[in-house]
Amino acid sequence: MNDRPITLFHAPHTRSSGTLRLLEEMGVPYRLHVLDLAKGEHKRPDYLAINPMGKVPALRHGEAIVSEQGAIALYLGDLFPDTGLCPRPDDPLRADLLRWLFFYGDCVEPAVLQKAMGWEAPKASAAGYGSYEDTVAAVVGQLAKGPWFLGERFTVADGVWGSALTWLKKFGLIPATPEIAAYVERFAERPAAARVAAIDAELAAKQKGA
Amino acid sequence: MNDRPITLFHAPHTRSSGTLRLLEEMGVPYRLHVLDLAKGEHKRPDYLAINPMGKVPALRHGEAIVSEQGAIALYLGDLFPDTGLCPRPDDPLRADLLRWLFFYGDCVEPAVLQKAMGWEAPKASAAGYGSYEDTVAAVVGQLAKGPWFLGERFTVADGVWGSALTWLKKFGLIPATPEIAAYVERFAERPAAARVAAIDAELAAKQKGA
Structure with a gap:
């Protein structure tokens, strides 16, 4: 699983900065695909194919696409259990x-x-x-x-x-x-x-x- | 994990009916703790200790308590992988x-x-x-x-x-x-x-x- 690249669709100083922060906290490899909201890049067809809501953050992992901040946090946490940042299903937390x-x-x-x-x-x-x-x-x-x-x-x-x-x-x-x-x-x-x-x-x- | 009892805090014909439906779909054992909303049982201290928001559904599994419908669905799905109703972390879905x-x-x-x-x-x-x-x-x-x-x-x-x-x-x-x-x-x-x-x-x- 972990050999597939992770791309964060991000715009600076928005909600996706929280996901960027999570990636930095986890210390895992990722690439940024930066969108310029002032130019409306989040409402163009190529990005709407990633997230029909035209919002950041969205995360691409191989073919998989995850949106919604909580979903991304959980997806990344389960993908990288060795970071210790995500209580596993058998953990009381x-x-x-x-x-x-x-x-x-x-x-x-x-x-x-x-x-x-x-x-x-x-x-x-x-x-x-x-x-x-x-x-x-x-x-x-x-x-x-x-x-x-x-x-x-x-x-x-x-x-x-x-x-x-x-x-x-x-x-x-x-x-x-x-x-x-x-x-x-x-x-x-x-x-x-x-x-x-x-x-x-x-x-x-x-x-x-x- | 699965030997601990599961209790659904439920009120008929409310959002918790959706969680009840999920339990029935999964075919897993559970108990109901039924609240009478007309009597305000969801706003009494003993229930607020379960869910401080005074809302149903909430689920107790041993000592663990889960609220929020999506969280409960995911918790149950991961708890009972054999039902086949919850794509695992290594599943593309x-x-x-x-x-x-x-x-x-x-x-x-x-x-x-x-x-x-x-x-x-x-x-x-x-x-x-x-x-x-x-x-x-x-x-x-x-x-x-x-x-x-x-x-x-x-x-x-x-x-x-x-x-x-x-x-x-x-x-x-x-x-x-x-x-x-x-x-x-x-x-x-x-x-x-x-x-x-x-x-x-x-x-x-x-x-x-x-």
């Missing part, structure tokens, strides 16, 4: 890993969107996640187990959550509780953070100058 | 499985909610999924590969998608295109459909009479 990988997209993204847009739900049960407040409380409750999202071990879940909470906090879309602030800070201090910042800065400068 | 399991919660649920609530986004890129129309088009495009969600094989992805598209179509939240209508019909014709309908009818009657 596997249940938590799956639960929280799905929770991010199922609950946090839509709850934050609703809150940010000022959309009012007639009743809390209208949304599958309930409310923004319940969603944030669940996240803070989980982070209290720290230092990492699933507890003691840094895992692929941190690839998704570390990047997400970093931008949500930066844009004021999630409250900077002590648990969230400390987690985001710990995530920023890891060596891979600087590597990804440098890659993205270079790519963004290149696109700007193009 | 694994990428599609992960991608589409996440896609449901990442895109369909929030896009449908936005549409149903009549919430207007100032620009399509505000939501991670883009637009309701793009989301539906991606689903219809995938279903064209049929007869099942990932193509030839019935998989745990159908546990999530079959149940979801059934209720979305029933409530007019997704257009009944030929692809969607035919898929929902095929799903309804499987023997497990009748078993789940009978279980839910009995549970609902019991709760009503309680």
Whole structure:
């Protein structure tokens, strides 16, 4: 499996930077296919054949294509078990890993969107996640187990959550509780953070100058 | 692993009916812990300790607890590989499985909610999924590969998608295109459909009479 090349379809300073960060954390080989969103390269037919939603990230591994951040994190984690970053199916942490990988997209993204847009739900049960407040409380409750999202071990879940909470906090879309602030800070201090910042800065400068 | 009991926290005629359907499709042993939503049993402390969001479904397997429909489908699929319903990590279908399991919660649920609530986004890129129309088009495009969600094989992805598209179509939240209508019909014709309908009818009657 691992001899097939991995390509990340990426645009600097977007959600795919989180997947780039995960690849850097894992220390596995990959190639970048960089898209210039300002030129609409993510909406052109060749990319829509990769991801019909016209979104980054997407990952190509040989013939296989994976999109959705949580799916990519899990796919990479299972592909490279030796990194130790992905609890295996027989690991007691596997249940938590799956639960929280799905929770991010199922609950946090839509709850934050609703809150940010000022959309009012007639009743809390209208949304599958309930409310923004319940969603944030669940996240803070989980982070209290720290230092990492699933507890003691840094895992692929941190690839998704570390990047997400970093931008949500930066844009004021999630409250900077002590648990969230400390987690985001710990995530920023890891060596891979600087590597990804440098890659993205270079790519963004290149696109700007193009 | 498989000697530990599996308990589904369930309320009849809710999203957890989809997980019940998956368990019936898999033919694996399970117990039901039935919650009466009218009595608010899903918001009581003992259940909030299982799922802080106060939602069904949740699954307990020994000490492990899984919530989020996609996570439960994947957890069960990996736990019972002999059912043949879950493409393994070395199967070319694994990428599609992960991608589409996440896609449901990442895109369909929030896009449908936005549409149903009549919430207007100032620009399509505000939501991670883009637009309701793009989301539906991606689903219809995938279903064209049929007869099942990932193509030839019935998989745990159908546990999530079959149940979801059934209720979305029933409530007019997704257009009944030929692809969607035919898929929902095929799903309804499987023997497990009748078993789940009978279980839910009995549970609902019991709760009503309680």
